[in-house]
Amino acid sequence: MTALPTPAPISEVAGLTRSAFDAEVRPAGEPVVIRGLGGDWPVVHAARAGDEALVAYLKRFSHERPVNAIVGAPEIEGRFGYTDDLTALNFNRGQSPLAPFLDRLLRDREHPRPYAMAVQSIPAADLVPGFERENGHDLVDASVVPRLWLGNAIRVATHYDLQENVGVVVAGRRRFTLFPPEQVANLYMGPLELTPAGTPVSLVDPAAPDLDRFPRFAEAARTARVATLEPGDAIYIPFHWWHAVDSLGPVNILMNWWWSSAAKPPAAAYDALLHSLLALGSLPDDQRAAWRTMFDHLVFRPDRDPAAHLPENVRGVLGDIDDELAARIRQTLAHQLTQPT
Secondary structure (H helix, E strand, C coil), rough: CCCCCCCCCCEEECCCCCCHHHHHHCCCCCCCEEEECCCCCCCHHHHHCCHHHHHHHHHCCCCCCCEEEEEEEHHCCEEEEECCCHHHHHCCCEEHHHHHHHHHHHHHHCCCCCCEEEEEEHHHHHHCCCCCCCCCCCCCCCCCCEEEEEEEECEEECCCCCCCCEEEEEEECEEEEEEEEEEEHHEEEECCCCCCCCEEEECCCCCCCCCCCCHHHHHCCCCCEEEEEECCCCEEEEEEEEEEECCCCCCCCEEEEEEECCCCCCCCCCHHHHHHHHCCCCCCCEEEEEEEEHHHHHHCCCCCCCCCCHHHHHHHHHHHCCCHHHHHHHHHHHHHHHCCC
C-alpha cells in the first residue's frame, strides 16, 4: 500500500478571548485547537475524577424522558456509516432514558467487543436541564444552543457541517482529522440520499484507506490535519471543513456550538444543490461549462456585482431578495418542478 504522509498538526492557541476569536481566528478560515477552554468546568473536574464521578454528575440533571440513541453491532468496530453494499446504514436508531444509557457505558468498559453506542446532538438543556448553566464559554453568542454528544469508543465518518463549530471535549479523548473544503473530490462521498446525519459522508476510512478503491484520497491525505483533545480542550472547525472524529475511550462526551453569521437565506443551499443536479448534471460537457460560467458570474460573483450596471428598481432576482420576492421565486420554482420535462 502507498505510504501516506503523517497529517500536520492543527494550530493551537491558549487563553483565547472573544475579541481575538472574532477578529483573528474566524476570519482566517482555518481550524484551531483551543487548549483548556473548558478546563475549569465542573463536569470536566468530575470527568478527571473518573467515569463514576462523571456519571454521578450527569445524573444530577437527568430525567426519565427517552432520548434518541444509535447502536451498532460489534462487527462495525465503532465506525458508524454504511453497510458494505451502501444501501443501508450500519446502525439502528432507538430511544432510551439517559440514566440507563450511562449505566450501560460503565458496564461495557471492560467488554472486549462492545456494541457501539451514542446519543448525538441533543440540546444540553433538553438532555440535562441546568447542565449548560454550569458549563460554558463566551467565544460565541449566548443565544447559540449547546449540544451534547455521548458514547463509547465510536468513530464518526469524515463529514462537513453547514455551520461554524466549536466543540469542547468534556470527558475522554477525541482525535479530529480535518480536510479543507476543496478536497471534496478526493474524499469520495457516499450516497446523498442516504446519510448518517444529514450531510454527505466520506466512504474512506482515514485510519485504513483503501487506495486501490479510492486512489485520489492520497491527495486529500497530503492536506490532512490532526489533533487529539483531552478533557477541557476545544476545537474550532470553520464552515464546510471535512472532519472525522474518533472517540478514543469507553466513556466520551463532547459539547458543541453550531452557528452561522450569515443571514438566514430564503431557501436552503442544499436544496439548490439537488435542483442543480437534476437540471444540469446530465447535460453535455459544453452546456455544463456554459452554466458553470453563468453560476460563477451570477451566484458566486468572484469579481464584481453582476447587476451593478442596472438601476436598483429593475435588478429583480439579481438585487436584494426580500420576503415578497423570495415568495414569488419559490412559487415559480414549485410550478416549474411540477411540469413535465
